[in-house]
Amino acid sequence: QQQVKQSPQSLIVQKGGISIINCAYENTAFDYFPWYQQFPGKGPALLIAIRPDVSEKKEGRFTISFNKSAKQFSLHIMDSQPGDSATYFCAALVRRQLTFGSGTQLTVLP
Amino acid sequence: ETGVTQTPRHLVMGMTNKKSLKCEQHLGHNAMYWYKQSAKKPLELMFVYNFKEQTENNSVPSRFSPECPNSSHLFLHLHTLQPEDSALYLCASSRDSGRNTIYFGEGSWLTVV
Numbered sequence: 323q324q325q326v327k328q329s330p331q332s333l334i335v336q337k338g339g340i341s342i343i344n345c346a347y348e349n350t351a352f353d354y355f356p357w358y359q360q361f362p363g364k365g366p367a368l369l370i371a372i373r374p375d376v377s378e379k380k381e382g383r384f385t386i387s388f389n390k391s392a393k394q395f396s397l398h399i400m401d402s403q404p405g406d407s408a409t410y411f412c413a414a415l416v417r418r419q420l421t422f423g424s425g426t427q428l429t430v431l432p
Numbered sequence: 433e434t435g436v437t438q439t440p441r442h443l444v445m446g447m448t449n450k451k452s453l454k455c456e457q458h459l460g461h462n463a464m465y466w467y468k469q470s471a472k473k474p475l476e477l478m479f480v481y482n483f484k485e486q487t488e489n490n491s492v493p494s495r496f497s498p499e500c501p502n503s504s505h506l507f508l509h510l511h512t513l514q515p516e517d518s519a520l521y522l523c524a525s526s527r528d529s530g531r532n533t534i535y536f537g538e539g540s541w542l543t544v545v
Binding site (some may be wrong): 326356358363364365366367368371411417418419420421422423425426 | 436460462473474475477480488522524533534535536537538539
C-alpha cells in the first residue's frame with residue numbers, strides 16, 4: 323500500500339522559533355508533494371507544494387526541502403507565530419491519487 | 433470562502449436513518465472527491481469523480497453511495513451507517529483528477545448514534 327509517514331505527531335514551538343515537520347515515502351512514482359494546513363473546524367488548505375525535480379521551494383516563511391535519494395521531504399516554518407498553530411498534512415500524488423500523512427498538530431506558544 | 437461549500441456542517445443520525453451530504457463547488461473544476469477524516473488517522477480518499485464519471489472507489493462500503501449529477505455538485509448518500517462511520521467528511525475539487533491543486537470544503541461532521 324502506498325504510504326506517506328509523517329512525524330512528529332505533535333510539535334510545540336516557541337514564538338519566533340523554527341517548526342520542522344518531516345515526511346517519508348516509499349513509492350518512487352510519487353511526483354507531486356503538497357503540504358496542507360488545517361485549522362480547527364476548517365477543511366485542509368494548500369500551503370505549499372514541490373515537484374521532485376526541485377530540492378527546495380520557499381514561500382514566505384514556509385520552505386519545503388526535498389531529498390529524492392532519501393525519499394524524504396520536510397516543511398520548515400521560520401519565525402513561527404501563534405497564528406501558525408494548526409494541523410499540517412504532507413501528501414504525495416501518483417496516478418491521480420493523493421496519499422496523505424497522518425498529520426502534525428503544531429502549537430506555537432506566545 | 434473556499435469555493436467548495438458543504439451542507440450540512442453537522443449531522444447526527446441513527447443507524448437506521450437515510451441522509452445525504454451535499455457538496456457544491458464554484459471553481460469551474462471538473463473533478464470532485466469525497467474524503468473521510470477520522471481522529472489521528474490520515475485523510476482517506478473515498479470516491480473520485482472526473483467529468484461526472486466515477487474513476488475511483490477505494491473499497492468503500494456500500495452503505496456510502498455517491499452521486500455526481502454534474503461537475504459542480506456531489507452528494508454522499510448515507511444508509512444504515514455504523515457508529516465507527518462517525519467522522520468529518522470532506523468534499524474537494526480540482527481542475528481535473530491529475531496533477532492539480534485540490535481544494536477542500538469545510539467538511540460535514542457526522543455522528544452516528
